[in-house]
Amino acid sequence: MELNLYQNHTRAWLQNDYAYPVLSRRAEGISVGINLSPANECNFRCVYCQVIPEQIHPGMKVDFAQLKDELEKCVDFALSGAIFKHPYFLEVPPHQRRINDIAFSGNGEPTLSPLFPKTVELAAEIRRIRMNEGPTEDFRNAAKEMKIVLITNATRLGQDELQDSLDTLLENNGEIWAKLDAGTEEYYRKIDRSLVPFDGILAGITRFAKRRPIVIQTLFSRMCGEVPSWEELEAYAERIRKILDDGGRIRYIQLHSVCRPPICAEVQTLEPELLKEFAHFITKKTGTSVKVF
Ligand code: SF4
Numbered sequence: 001m002e003l004n005l006y007q008n009h010t011r012a013w014l015q016n017d018y019a020y021p022v023l024s025r026r027a028e029g030i031s032v033g034i035n036l037s038p039a040n041e042c043n044f045r046c047v048y049c050q051v052i053p054e055q056i057h058p059g060m061k062v063d064f065a066q067l068k069d070e071l072e073k074c075v076d077f078a079l080s081g082a083i084f085k086h087p088y089f090l091e092v093p094p095h096q097r098r099i100n101d102i103a104f105s106g107n108g109e110p111t112l113s114p115l116f117p118k119t120v121e122l123a124a125e126i127r128r129i130r131m132n133e134g135p136t137e138d139f140r141n142a143a144k145e146m147k148i149v150l151i152t153n154a155t156r157l158g159q160d161e162l163q164d165s166l167d168t169l170l171e172n173n174g175e176i177w178a179k180l181d182a183g184t185e186e187y188y189r190k191i192d193r194s195l196v197p198f199d200g201i202l203a204g205i206t207r208f209a210k211r212r213p214i215v216i217q218t219l220f221s222r223m224c225g226e227v228p229s230w231e232e233l234e235a236y237a238e239r240i241r242k243i244l245d246d247g248g249r250i251r252y253i254q255l256h257s258v259c260r261p262p263i264c265a266e267v268q269t270l271e272p273e274l275l276k277e278f279a280h281f282i283t284k285k286t287g288t289s290v291k292v293f
Helices: 002-007 064-079 116-133 137-145 160-171 185-191 199-209 230-245 274-288
Strands: 019-024 029-034 099-104 147-152 174-179 216-219 250-256 291-293
Touching: 019 064, 029 064, 029 250, 064 116, 099 116, 116 137, 116 147, 116 160, 147 160, 147 230, 160 174, 174 199, 185 199, 199 216, 216 230, 230 250, 230 274, 250 274, 274 291
Parallel strands: 029 099, 099 147, 147 174, 174 216, 216 250, 250 291
Antiparallel strands: 019 029
16 A cells, blocks of 8 residues: 555646645655746656657746646645545544655756746745644645755756755755765766766765754666676665765765656666665764665
């Protein structure tokens, strides 16, 4: 039962284009997602991505007024508890009947959207208003505890023009979950298939992590039957150690594998036992806590 709930991360919620509530394994509760990329554009082409090339519509614009309306309604639906009376969420187990966050996720990389700064302000305002003016104490408390999470491939974390938006996010109970899927440039190119230099991504993660603790999100999978090698794992641990040695702080690492069918048929999920073994190795080498999802 739980698996089906988690597996269904459809962006299509009712008639919405931009905002959608999901039960999130990593959020350990309800996450209200924002999709800022109706064009489905990204500067990565991860082998495990679920966006198919036919769904990429260059130039498709976001209707900000519609986004605002959808987000407000979704957040109120969640904070009021009405969500748990909806047939789709009726079976959410009691310990997960909580609203964890508004999350910049969706298709594509959210920080590439020109509307990202404006939408961060909007999410902060929606949270603030509900924290102060919500109809009941429970509602106001739930709004106060609600985070604003940026799920990012980390390619823009180091860029100066993004820093104000990141500040706003963090001042409003924000968290950053930054992708790091490899230890070597070669494996990064094989898995994330991006032209963005790997060193630049690591520098961006480090820059941010020196200011505030960051969450690292890592997906390992089986590619054409092959699992990541121990040499790759060693290189990955080395990268984590370097971030820490340079003064960065890592809250924890989220380690997961594909749980929904990716577009690329050669990519398969890793067994939970192997993920746990990898997690143990990474913690031993870096002293960083690793949660397996
Ligand atoms: S970063 Fe996310 S949206 Fe972009 S290709 Fe990878 S999985 Fe897909």
